[in-house]
Structures are given as structure tokens and as C-alpha cells.
Amino acid sequence: MDSNAETPLLTSKHITTNAHFTGDAQDIPPINGISDFFVEFGVESKKLWYLAGPAIFTTVCQYSLGAITQTFAGHVGTLDLAAVSIENSVIAGFSLGIMVGMGSALETLCGQAYGAGQLDMLGIYMQRSWIILFVTGLIMMFLYIFATPLLLLIGQTEAISHAAGKMALWMIPQLFAYAANYPIAKFLQAQSKIMVMSYISGVALVIHTVFSWLFMLKLGWGLWGGALVLNFSWWFMVVAQMVYIMxxxxxxxxxxxxxxxxxxxxxxVKLSFASAIMLCLETWYFMALVLFAGYLKNAEIAVDALSICTNILGWAVMVAIGFNAAVSVRVSNELGAAHPRTAKFSVVVVVIFSFIVGVLLAILLTIFRHQYPAIFANNLEVQQAVYALTPLLAVCLIINNIQPALSGVAIGAGWQAAIAYINIACYYIFGVPLGLSLGFALNWGVKGIWMGMLTGTVVQTIILIWICVRTNWEKEASMAEERIRKWSGQKRIVEEQ
Known part of the structure; x- marks a missing residue:
């Protein structure tokens, strides 16, 4: 297993080959002039969106399950919204980062087995991942059981801690749905059965929205109704995908x-743990943003306002994650095929699209800045706090659309270890201390915390852009070719092709 540490390039290459959207038979020619640029931009755009479209839809639908529950909770009460946001961002967010990260190890193994024609291994790998993630779920269940004392220990208010702790107990079934879902997702993704996941996620979202309104608001079940529907929606996706597989x-x-x-x-286990590190560093960073808001004066209002902003940001980030997945496949595919110019150009295309999407979302948010806070909360004080944070949220939408796409480039090129160190430095050594200093020492409140942590993201994005600009893509293609020669089974795969 350990010898497969650099398998993602092989994985992505063979996944795309079997899905019939491989790179060109040869590298793109040098681009001379505007007309050449737009011709190649059109070709690369089709390849990018073929991958990104279904991935974006699936991630947005799955993220929206928790976000919709959080939205309805804002109409139940301020304490209810704070409880759901803390549980969703801190307890479930912590768990989700670990589960998704560990499940990502399966992407390497299933992709390699599929590319090598060892189809019977895909099911075994998925079952192996189930075992690991369910055991992990049993260990992490204690986080849910003791959520209230843990939140009190780290300084959350007593009211929020007890409400969020009760919500966490109700959400234990969701934890094990995570453990079941992400190995299934990688199993299907390796076979390019992405549209099936999109259809199931879309149906789950519709069911979730209708029943959340019915149970939380119409029938007055509040948080208990929200937890019941959220658990059901996640397990619906798991069961529907398993029915499809079986x-x-x-x-x-x-x-x-x-x-x-x-x-x-x-x-x-070791491969799964290694895969989780980079993703968890990203996930926990924004989870900490909501957590720090709980230490401010008038914590309920601060947490509610910030949770609404991060809710909206989360939807936008799901779009960026689709670009992340697509460009990682494009870059790894073209580097593995010894097409350095195409790989470099795919980076340009994804950054352009990510920037455009981010700007459009920021403009849309600014236009409706007076209206959208009322969608998420009835409390006028919360609405005013959200309105005050709107300029920061608009900037964040742009930055957080570009940054994940650049991280996808890093994954495709095999720079994961380097990016993990960059994340630690920019986020936890620079961003968090700056945010805490602005928020508490200078008494800027939630706005100061967010500005500091956003600065950490900006610095990380600038570093990633600098790395992409300075990269010798011909050398990266040569390194990819050298790695492929050393991978076991590669000779047989090439001969079969």
C-alpha cells in the first residue's frame, strides 16, 4: 500500500481515459495571439465543465442539506440557530473533515485498480474503507456524546453549549452516514458514474427542503425535527447509491x-490518515472562525451573524470544490500524458472561471444586501450584524473561489506535502493569531476575527499563484513520466493500451 503514495497522477489519468475525455493526442501548440487563445480556451472549457458541472451540483446539494436546516433554525429562534451552527460547523465540521479526508484515500486505490482493469478490487477497496471509517466513527462518537462539556471547556456560553450538545446527540446517525457515503462516492467516481450521484443528491435536497419546513416550522418540532430530517436525508443518499451499486x-x-x-x-489506515491531513487543515480553519465568535460579547448574535455568512460562503465554496476536482484531473491527466503546455493552460482557464464566478456571486450578494439577511433570521439585530459583514463576505466569495481551484492544481501536480506546510504557515501561524489580535486585542469583534483569517487565505492564494507562475511545467511532465515508469503494474497497463 505504502508504495502507492504518488498514485494520484496515475489514478486521474486512467479515470479520464476510461471516461472518454482524455487530453489531446498531442500537446497544444504555442498560443500566438488572441484568436489562438480563444480557440484553445473553448476546447479546454468543455473538458473542464464536463468534469466540474456534475461535481459542483453534487457538492452543492450535499452541503445544502445542513445549510437548509441551519436556515430554518434561524426562523425558530436565535439560540436554535446558534446551536445548529455550532453543531454543524464545529462538531459535524470536524467529523466531516476527517471522514472526507480519509475517504479520499479510496480515490487513489479505486482509480488505480480501474485503470489497471482490476475491477473486482474496487468493491474490496470500498469495503475496506467502510471498515476504517466506521471504526473512526465509533471513536469520534465520543465527541458527539460529550459535546456539551467540551464546548463549555473551550469557553462557549452555557446556553449555546447545552443546546448544541443536545443537537449533537441527535446527529450521531449522520456521522455514520458520512462513514458510509464517502467510500461509495469514491467508488462511483472512479468509474465516472458522477451523474448518478448528482441525481440522487438532487432528489435528497428536494425531500430535505420539504420535510425540514414541515417538521421544523409547520409542525413546530424545532431542532428535533431538523435533526430527524437531516439524518434521514444523508441515509437516503447512502441507501439509494447502494441500491444502484447492487x-x-x-x-x-x-x-x-x-x-x-x-x-x-x-x-x-496509514494511507487514509495521510490523505486526511491536507483537507482537514482547510476545513478546520473555517470551523475555527465560528468557534472564536462564541467568545465575543453578545455571543449569540455574533455566532448567528457569522454562521449565516459562512453558510452562504459554504455554498460558494462547493462550486469552487467542483473546480478543484476538475482541474486536479485535468492537470494530472495532461502531465501524465507529457502535455505540459496543456496542463499549464488548464490552470489559466480554471483560474479565469473561478474568478468570474466569484465576482458574479459577490455582485449578486451586494445587490441584495438589504434583503438576504431576512431569509436566514427573523431577529433584526442579527440581520443588521449580517448586513455589516456583507462587504467582507463579498471579498471572501472571490478569494475562496480562486483558492480551492489553485489547491486542485497542486493536487494534480503532486504538491500535496508542500501545500500542507503552506496551509499551516498561512492559516494557523499567521491567519489565526492575526484574527484573534484584531478581534479581541483591538476590540474589532467578529469583523476583526474574519479580516485576520481572510488575510491568511489571501496570503496562501498569492503563494499558490506564485508557485503556478514559477513552475517549470516541462520539468513537471518529465517528473510525472518518471514516476509512472516506477509504479507497479504500469508496464502491463501501457502494453494493454
């Missing part, structure tokens, strides 16, 4: 449950 649509990739899933678990 119906025979995946062919040899699913041949039933096997005892082989219990072999080599330790190697799988």
Missing part, C-alpha cells in the same frame, strides 16, 4: 461482500 450496474466492480476487505487494514 443492482448490477457496476459490473465486476461489485461482486458482493468479501472477507478480503479485512486484509492489509493497517496499510489502508
Amino acid at each position: 443492482s448490477g450496474t457496476c459490473g465486476q466492480a461489485w461482486s458482493g461482500f468479501s472477507w478480503a476487505a479485512f486484509s492489509n487494514l493497517w496499510g489502508f
Whole structure:
């Protein structure tokens, strides 16, 4: 297992090959003039959106489940909104970062097995990941059980801690839905069955919205109704995807449950843990933003206002994550195919699209800055606080659309270790201390905390842009080719092609 540490390039290359959207037969020619640029931009845009479109839709739908529950909670009461936002951002957010990160190890293994024609291994890898993630879920369940004393220990108010702790207990089934869902998602993604995931996520979102309104507001069940529907929606996606898999649509990739899933678990644990590190550093950073707001005076208003902003930001980031997934495949595919100019140009295209989407979202938010806070909360004080944060949110929408796309470039090029160190430096050594200094020492409140942490994201984005500009893409392509030669099974795969 450990010898596969750099398999993502092989994975992405063969996933795209089997999905019939491979790179060109040859590298793009040098671009001379505006007309050449727009011709190549059109070609690359189609390849990018073929991947990004379904990925964006799926991630937006899945994120919206918790966000919609949070939105309805704002119409139940300020304490209810604070409880849901703390549970959703801190407890569930912490768990989600670990589960998604550990599940990402499966992307490497399933992609390699699929590219090598070892379809029967995909189901075994998925089952192996289930075992690891369910055990992880059992360990993390204590975070949910003892959420109230833990939140009190880190300084949250007693009212918010007890309400969020009660919500956390109700959300334990969601934790195990995470453990089941993400291995399934990587299993299907490796076979390019992305549209199936999109359809199921879309249906789940519609069901979730209707029943959340019915139970939380119409029937007056409040947080209990929200927890019930949120658990059901996640497990609906898990069961629907498993029905699809077991119906025979995946062919040899699913041949039933096997005892082989219990072999080599330790190697799988190490690979899963390594995959989680980079993603968790990103996820926990924004989780900490809501957590710090709980230490301010009038904590309920501060947490509510910031949670509404991060709710909106989360939707926008889901779009960026779609670009992240698409460009990581494009870059790794073209580097693996020894097309350095195409790889470099795909970076240009994804940054342009990410910037345009971010600007459009920021403009839309600014136009409706007087109206949108009322959608999320009835309390006028919360609405005014959200309105005051709107300029920061608009800037954040632009930055946080570009940054994930650049992280996708780093993943595609195999720079994960370097980016993890950059994240630690920019986020936790620079951004968090600056945010705490502005928020508490200078008494700027929630706005100061956010400005400081946003500055950390800006610095990280600038560094990523600098790395992409300074990169010798011909050298990266040569390094990718050298790695491919060393991977076991690669010779047989090339001969079969």
C-alpha cells in the first residue's frame, strides 16, 4: 500500500481515459495571439465543465442539506440557530473533515485498480474503507456524546453549549452516514458514474427542503425535527447509491461482500490518515472562525451573524470544490500524458472561471444586501450584524473561489506535502493569531476575527499563484513520466493500451 503514495497522477489519468475525455493526442501548440487563445480556451472549457458541472451540483446539494436546516433554525429562534451552527460547523465540521479526508484515500486505490482493469478490487477497496471509517466513527462518537462539556471547556456560553450538545446527540446517525457515503462516492467516481450521484443528491435536497419546513416550522418540532430530517436525508443518499451499486450496474466492480476487505487494514489506515491531513487543515480553519465568535460579547448574535455568512460562503465554496476536482484531473491527466503546455493552460482557464464566478456571486450578494439577511433570521439585530459583514463576505466569495481551484492544481501536480506546510504557515501561524489580535486585542469583534483569517487565505492564494507562475511545467511532465515508469503494474497497463 505504502508504495502507492504518488498514485494520484496515475489514478486521474486512467479515470479520464476510461471516461472518454482524455487530453489531446498531442500537446497544444504555442498560443500566438488572441484568436489562438480563444480557440484553445473553448476546447479546454468543455473538458473542464464536463468534469466540474456534475461535481459542483453534487457538492452543492450535499452541503445544502445542513445549510437548509441551519436556515430554518434561524426562523425558530436565535439560540436554535446558534446551536445548529455550532453543531454543524464545529462538531459535524470536524467529523466531516476527517471522514472526507480519509475517504479520499479510496480515490487513489479505486482509480488505480480501474485503470489497471482490476475491477473486482474496487468493491474490496470500498469495503475496506467502510471498515476504517466506521471504526473512526465509533471513536469520534465520543465527541458527539460529550459535546456539551467540551464546548463549555473551550469557553462557549452555557446556553449555546447545552443546546448544541443536545443537537449533537441527535446527529450521531449522520456521522455514520458520512462513514458510509464517502467510500461509495469514491467508488462511483472512479468509474465516472458522477451523474448518478448528482441525481440522487438532487432528489435528497428536494425531500430535505420539504420535510425540514414541515417538521421544523409547520409542525413546530424545532431542532428535533431538523435533526430527524437531516439524518434521514444523508441515509437516503447512502441507501439509494447502494441500491444502484447492487443492482448490477457496476459490473465486476461489485461482486458482493468479501472477507478480503479485512486484509492489509493497517496499510489502508496509514494511507487514509495521510490523505486526511491536507483537507482537514482547510476545513478546520473555517470551523475555527465560528468557534472564536462564541467568545465575543453578545455571543449569540455574533455566532448567528457569522454562521449565516459562512453558510452562504459554504455554498460558494462547493462550486469552487467542483473546480478543484476538475482541474486536479485535468492537470494530472495532461502531465501524465507529457502535455505540459496543456496542463499549464488548464490552470489559466480554471483560474479565469473561478474568478468570474466569484465576482458574479459577490455582485449578486451586494445587490441584495438589504434583503438576504431576512431569509436566514427573523431577529433584526442579527440581520443588521449580517448586513455589516456583507462587504467582507463579498471579498471572501472571490478569494475562496480562486483558492480551492489553485489547491486542485497542486493536487494534480503532486504538491500535496508542500501545500500542507503552506496551509499551516498561512492559516494557523499567521491567519489565526492575526484574527484573534484584531478581534479581541483591538476590540474589532467578529469583523476583526474574519479580516485576520481572510488575510491568511489571501496570503496562501498569492503563494499558490506564485508557485503556478514559477513552475517549470516541462520539468513537471518529465517528473510525472518518471514516476509512472516506477509504479507497479504500469508496464502491463501501457502494453494493454
